[in-house]
Amino acid sequence: MATRTPAPQARDKLAFLLSFVPYLMDIERVSVADAAAHFGVPAEQIRQSVRLIAVSGVPGETTSYQHEDLFDIDWTAFEEHDEIALTHQVAIDDSPRFSAREAAALIAGLQYLSALPGQNDRAVLDSLLLKLSRGASGVPSEVLVGRAVVDSSLDEIRAALTDGRRIEFVYLNSRGEREVRSVDPLRIESVDEDWYVRGWDHARRGVRTFRLDRLSELRTTDIPITKTPADVALPETLFEGSDEDLAVLIEVEADSVPLIAEYIAPDTQPVPHGSRVRVELRLAHYHGLKRLVASLPGVVQVLEPDEARDAVAEWSRQALERYGEASSVS
Incomplete structure (x- = not known):
């Protein structure tokens, strides 16, 4: 015997509409099928919700609903092509918005974040950048944050850190001498555009900090690390003094x-x-x-x-x- 999907309750319908309206305002135009797939609901529920939105709004100063107080949709696209597009929006215009200057500052910060190595959610950041640009009270100033040039060894060290493998490399020390180092990587950190790896140096039997642009001939070994962050005390500050300073x-x-x-x-x-x-x-x-x-x-x-x-x-x-x-x- 087939089971019936229970009809959504009033509270569920309200929660859905509170998510559905901002979705339509953000996406501008979408097919009923795509909207149903996005929310995981039947297509007919999407159509019913659209019809409800089209007669919803906020009363004006006269406390009665005039045409400009209601949402409106592209009825031709909806009825003939099963597409949804809001042609008039209400209520949201009264919500607080970032100023153009505030939006520009946030956009600059997001551009810097998207430039960081290992940042895999670039699509999410790009979507947020677009929302900030469109949702500001004015047109934000054009801001471009240059991407930092990061040594290609960063990804390999991060992988070694994840896999718990020892790394070896040639390091150019403060005296201009090249030394072979064997290190258990413990943490990767950055200061401005410089990247560092902190690890247990087996030759010196202690924690050392290495700047990535000063190491070369990096390779990940098959030797499991013998020291983890739980085994050693990593100082809060990145730079620690030594007798060679x-x-x-x-x-x-x-x-x-x-x-x-x-x-x-x-x-x-x-x-x-x-x-x-x-x-x-x-x-x-x-x-x-x-x-x-x-x-x-x-x-x-x-x-x-x-x-x-x-x-x-x-x-x-x-x-x-x-x-x-x-x-x-x-």
Whole structure:
């Protein structure tokens, strides 16, 4: 004996309509068959709901329903082609909307998110970007966030981390020396556009942090990892000091000290010097110092040692030369 599908109750119908109306407003035009498949309901229920929506709305100032107070559909498309398209919408126009500036800021953030490696839900993000653009109170400013160039080794390290396999690679250390490392990957993290892998270094018998663009000849071994995040204490901060770190004395605006807090040497306090302060930093290499200075233009001044000052000055000189070359070409 065939079983009958129970008819939806009033509460179920209301919940369905609360989902169905925004769906129609967002998709603009859809066939009855596609809408039924999307919600997993019979096609006839979709048709009944459309007819109900067409006589629904919000009363105007006169508290009576005028034509402009009701939803309307493309009746020709509905009756002759079994397609649904709203031609007049109500109620939703009174809902709060993002300003054009707010929408532009959210769009920029979503573009950055969609550019991150391993982001597989790009279709969902693209749909949300479209909704933000159409749903703002004004036209958002055109914003384009460049995609970060991420080392191709990131996917392989992520796979090794998932599979619990040891990795080996050649690493360029802070002294410019290349060393072969054997590491149990524990965590992948990023700072701005730089990506790092933290892992258990078997040669040094401790946790080390490696920047992806400084490693090469990466390969995933068949050796299972012997250390997991549960076995070792991973510090909250990405960068941990070591005996090989370089000490650099800088002068910086006092209110900018929190921006460089992770680089300040342990047990070191900023010393006032006029309207600014002097503080010692600990860095793995001068390349990191150059990036730090560039991220805070006019705020940080390198004082000691001379090698650090020379490294930043030479890097700045090369940047100015490239800028001059680009200007002459344009």
